[in-house]
Amino acid sequence: MGKEKKKFKSGIATSFITRASAVKRLQLNLVNFRRLCILKGVYPVEPKSIKKAGKGQKLHRTYFRFKDIQFLAHEPIVQKFRDHRVFVRKVRKAKAKREWTSLDRLNRNEPKYKLDHIVKERYPTFVDALRDLEDPLTLCSLFSTFRKNAKVKSEVLPLCRRLVVEFMNYVIASRSLKKVFLSIKGIYFQVEIEGQLLTWLIPYNFGYSVPGDVDLKIMSTFTEFYTTLLGFVNFKLFTSLNLHYPPKLSTVVQSTKSEADQVEDDETVDDLIGSFVHDLVKVNQGSSIDDEEDEANQQDQDQEEALIAGGTVDEETVKKAREERDEMKRFKKLFEGCKFFLSREVPREAITFVIRCFGGQVSWDKTMFVGAPYEVSDETITHQIVDRPQQEKQYLSRYYIQPQWVFDCVNARRLVPLEDYFPGVSLPPHLSPFVEEKEGSYRPPERLAGQDETKKTESDEDNEEEIGEEEIIGESENEEDLEEGQSSDEEDDDDETSIEEAEKKRLQQLSKQAQKQKMKLSVAAGEVEKTNPIWEAEKLARMERGLQEMMIPKKRKRLYDRLMKKKKEQAKEVRKLKEKRLKYDQEQKAKKKMTGT
Incomplete structure (x- = not known):
């Protein structure tokens, strides 16, 4: 006879431990236990059977894995927590006894830990x-x-x-x-x-x-x-x-800072670094980021040529990879050559960060924040970002736009038209770039229009070379057609009148013959039933789908029904969104008619 298994001595009952037992086992209070679990990445779990984990009790408690608690018991920070608890007790006692010297000594020797x-x-x-x-x-x-x-x-x-x-x-x-x-x-x-x-x-x-x-x-x-x-x-x-x-900032920025403020402290340097408009110092000043990118691109091209020569990769895939790399390179230089100035009402930090990430130059009023590179009166400024309908002084050499233009350009990966973002103009909807477009999902018209514009620009760039050749060939062909056309126009006018008279006579004869046949025959001719080929194809597809659904086994039928239900709900939601958009467009048109614009 073998040994009898004791109840709750194996399995789930020994794999989990309650929070109260874990705190008691580690000899910590609840605050330090929570802090230790957060630092070590240990979190509560829910056992499959609460009754077995609770050793016969169905109380809902917080459970941890027993292995995780054993893992926490060997952490050196546990001893630091215990020492800090003793330190707090000693400090409280020294304050009660007014022992200020011992209190200073304790504060200097406060136990600390590193992570x-x-x-x-x-x-x-x-x-x-x-x-x-x-x-x-x-x-x-x-x-x-x-x-x-x-x-x-x-x-x-x-x-x-x-x-x-x-x-x-x-x-x-x-x-x-x-x-x-x-x-x-x-x-x-x-x-x-x-x-x-x-x-x-x-x-x-x-x-x-x-x-x-x-x-x-x-x-x-x-x-x-x-x-x-x-x-x-x-x-x-x-x-x-x-x-x-x-x-660190460059020596030029440091010198300008010292001339302006005459004080070199850490806070001013931190503010200049937080302005995002000054370049940081490199360890080796020899190479720049652009040079490193050119070297990386050259290495990629060498690898692609080696793969093509070896026959491991097709030329089409390599061509697509090159196009993506070139597009990404252009995207990184989106705002290069643009010089921005931010008005006081504009959120400085976010817009400066976005513009600087794509190679643009930014400045603002000196009273807003430190580190402004240039003044508002600079004639080389190309864009001034404002969020008010009217400005006190306007310059003809720059565009005045609202802040949303910067963010929409980044999401569209191109410089969108400025007309929709002028001051006082109602802005277009700011669409989320994180929405994943799936088949059958709703697509707002603004997103479709943006995709069409990008396709047009890409096709125009691709067809620029072809248009030049077609124009040269087309000019020579048009000259020959014009010479032949002048001689043939006169002959065509005379022939058209004779053809029309002959056709009229033939139609009259056919109508007389048809009337004689109707008088002789007593049975009416049947009409051919008209059928729509698109409807017939859809009907046939529905019948085939119904037969396929009948052949699905019972195990997979529930999953199929859930998928079809989800698809119908998605189509219903898309239909609702389209109806809302149609209603919104009608309201906007009515408002424009009322205002007379």
Whole structure:
């Protein structure tokens, strides 16, 4: 006889542990336990059987995997948390006894910990860190807009601001921005770094208060880990572009700053770096980013030629790859040659960041922010971005446009027409570039019009060379046709009159013969039934689809029904959106008629 298995001594009952048991096992309080789980990336799980995990009890509790708790028990930070708990107790006692010397000694020796080893443990490769960079950028951008708060450490807010500005400066230097979208929540940015797409959200700079139902202590714990991660990533990104880290400004900017302010402090340098209009210093000044891109393009061309020679890749695929590379190169230089000036009512940071990512020059009023390169009176300014219908002084040498034009140009990957963005004009809808268009989905007319314009521009560029040859050939053919046509016109006029008279006589004879036949015959002729070939084809397709549905086995029939139901719901939603758009267009036309425009 074998040993009897004891109940709840194996299986799910031993694989999970409750939160209270985990806190007791690690000898931590609940606050430090939560902080440790956030830093190490350990989160609660829901077991398949709550009764077995609870050893016969069906109470809904918070469960963790037992292996994860064993993994946390060997973390060195656990001892630091215990030491900090003892430190807080000693500080409280010293304050109660008014022992100020011992209190100063305790504050100097406060136990601190670092998270470098945890970052290396959770992200063994740099690509892993890039994939998980969206949440750190979004949360650090949010904390950079906070005011000083008792629940958040005072040094965390400027640190978040500095790290976000450094990352945005890297995006400007590498020109890796792809998409921008203005939403109610904030501004969405998408970049591509080493083949990884990163999308993060930057809130608007509005004055707001932190809601009371948000636990800032938990958010600050996440921020503590994310700032360490973002610091590692920024260092790696800056060194990949041969830039100094922490970033430094060029000597020209430093000299102008010293002449203007006569004070060289870290805050002014940070503000100049956060203006996004000054180039950063490189470690080796010999090579520029454009030279590195040219070298990379030359290497790609050499590889493509080698692949074509080896016969591993077709010429068509290589041609498509070259066209995509050339298009991306043109897209990165979208605003090159354009010189912008921002009015006071325009959001400076977001627009400056977008314009600088595509090679444009930007400036603003000196009273807005430090580091303005040129004044509003500069005659070389090509575009002035305003958000008011009227301006006090206007220059004839520049265009006045609304801020949405910049973002729509980036999403359209071309300079869209300026007429729809003049001051006081009702703006076109700002479409999201993150919407994935699927078959059968709704497409607004503005998106279709933009796609048609891009196709026209591409076809015009491709046909420029062909048009030149066709014009030369066409001119010679037209001259010959004109000479022949002059001699043949006179003969055609005489022939037309005789042909018309003959046709009239023939038709009269045919009508007389038809009347005689109707009088002789007593049976009426039947009419041929007219059929529409399109309807017949659709009917045949429906019959074939019905036969195919009958042959589906029962196991797959439910899945098929769900797919068809989803397809019908999507078609219904598209129909509703089209009806709404039609109603909106009719209302706009009625408004224009009322106003008389």
